[in-house]
Amino acid sequence: MTAYEVAIRAEAELGEGPTWDAAAGRLIWIDILQSRVHTYDPSSGRRTVRTAPQHVGAVKPRAGGGLVLNLRDGIGLLDPDDTFRWLHHEPVPGRRANDAAVAPDGSLWAGTMRYDEAPGGGTLSRVTGNGGVTTVLPDVAVSNGTGWSPDGRRMYYIDSPTRRVDVFDFDGERVSGRRPLVEIEEGAGFPDGLTVDADGCVWVALWDGGAVRRYTPAGELDRLISVPAPRTSACAFGGADLTDLYITTARTGLTAPHPLSGSVLVVPGAGKGLAQPAFAG
Template sequence: MTNTRGVDMVADVRCSVGESPLWCTEQAAWYWVDIPARTIWRLDAASGRLDTWQTTEMVASIALKQSGGLIAGMESGIFSLELGIGPMAAQRKLAAPAGGLGPGMRFNDGRCDRQGRFWSGTMCADIAANRPLGNLHRYTAQDGVSAPVVSGLLVQNGLAWSPDGRTMYLSDSHPQRQLVWAFDYDVDEGMPSRQRLFVDMNSFAGRPDGAAVDSDGCYWICGNDGGCILRFTPDGRLDRRIDVPMLKPSMCSFGGAGLDTLLVTSISAGKAEGDDWAGAVVLLRPGVTGVAETLFHG
C-alpha cells in the first residue's frame, strides 16, 4: 500500500466511479463497486487479496444479505447478486419501480436501514440534463419496490441512518442543489417524515456525495470536488475536516475489526490535472468508530 498524509492506498486500484464501500464482518473483507465498469471489488483485509466480479448492468449500490450474497441497485431495478469463483456475478432481478425507471435513468446510492430494509434512489445518468426525475425507494422482499418516498431529486446521494435508526439523512449532490436533509424515521413502518435542511453544502468544500454515520451519531460526508471528508454533529455543525489526496472522494464506510477504519472510494472520470490519486480507494483511521451496517433481511 502507498501512504500519504496518513492515508493508505489500496493496491493500484483506479475506479472510474468508485462507490458503495462496505465492510463484511464475517469475511473480514471490504466490498465496493465501480459503476461504469460494471465491477464489484472485494479486498481481503488480512491478506490484501483483491477479487473482482462483472455484472451485465451498471451496479451503483450494494448491501450484504443475511442469507449470503449481495442486494444491489442497478440500471433497471433491484437485484440479488451471488459472487462465485467465475468472473461474472450471478444476477437475479428482484423488482423494479412500477412502470420501470424510464430512459436514461438508473439506481444510485443505497444501503439498508437499521431494520434491514434496502433503500436506493434513482437519477438521470446525464447529470448535465438537470432533470429532477430522481426518486428514493424502499425495497423489501414482502412488498417489493415502494412508490417514490422522496421525489424531485437530481442526483440522489448521502443516504445514512443515525445509530438508533430514528433519523434518516439524504443528499442531492447535483451542482444546482448541494444539500443534505434530515428526516424523522419511523423504524416500525420504515417511513421518513418531517424533511428539513441539515446542511447546505454550498457553504462548504465539495459537493455532498456518499456518507456514513459514526457511533457518536455524527454524519461523515464526502466532499466531491473538494478533496475532503466532513464530519457534522447531529445538530448540523461542522466539527472536523479530513483532507484526502484525491479531488473527488465519492463515498466512505466504517469497518475493520474495531470499526475504526474508514474506506473511501473516489472518481477518476473527468480527472483534473494533478489529481494523481483520482479513482483511488483508500483506508484511513479517523480516530472514531463507526456503526456496523445492517444486513438485508429479505
C-alpha cells in the first residue's frame, strides 16, 4: 500500500483519461459527462479547463501541436490556434466515445460504448493521422484501457464488463492471439483504465474497487494502491521523470460520494512510466 496525495481537488462527474503531455509539461485529464478538458501543470499549479463540443472520451497531444479528441460523434482535432475540425465524423445514435490510446506508430486506438452499456454496442478502432479508420474489435460493451508493452510487441486491452485484462500480439498495426492476462475477482470492482510502465508491468484502475493494481507481464499481482474514492477510473505516469502516478476518479452514480470522489490523486515516485507517443495527425 502506498500513500497518495491530492493533486487536484475537484468534483468531476466522470473524471477520466489522465495523459502526460511531455512537450507542455502538464497533465491532461477529462470529465466525460461534463464535456470538459482539464490541464494541470504540477510545477506551477496552473490549471485550465475548456468545454469540448460534446461528450469527450479521451484527449491526447498531437505531434504537430494541439490535441486529438475522441468525441461522441467521432474524432476531432483541436489546432494550436484553438480551431476545431472533424478528422472523422460518424454519429451513431445512443453511442459515445470512451477511452483511447496512442500506439507506437502514432495512430489513435479509440474506443466507443453505448450509453446503456449494451453488450456488443461498442467498438475499438485504429485511426491514422490522415483520418483512415479501421475497426479492430467490433463487438465490445465498454471499451476501456489500452496500452502497449515497452517493446511494442504486446497490446493490453480492457472491455470492462468482462472483468478481464486481455493481451494481444501486436505487429505494429494489427492485433492477434487475444487471450486473458488477468481476471478481476468478484467484489474487487471492474477493470477500467490502464497504463504500462517501463518494466512492462500493467497498472489497472478498478472502478467500484477504490484501487489501482500493478500486474507483471505474467499476470501476477505485485502491488496494490488503495484510494478512498471507490470509482477509480484511470491512471497514468507523469512528471518530468515519469515517476508520479496520477489517478482519476468519478462521482457519477454515487448517492453518497466520498469527499475526494471526482478529484485527481497522485502517488509520487510510484514507478517509472513510458514516454507516450503523440498522435500523428
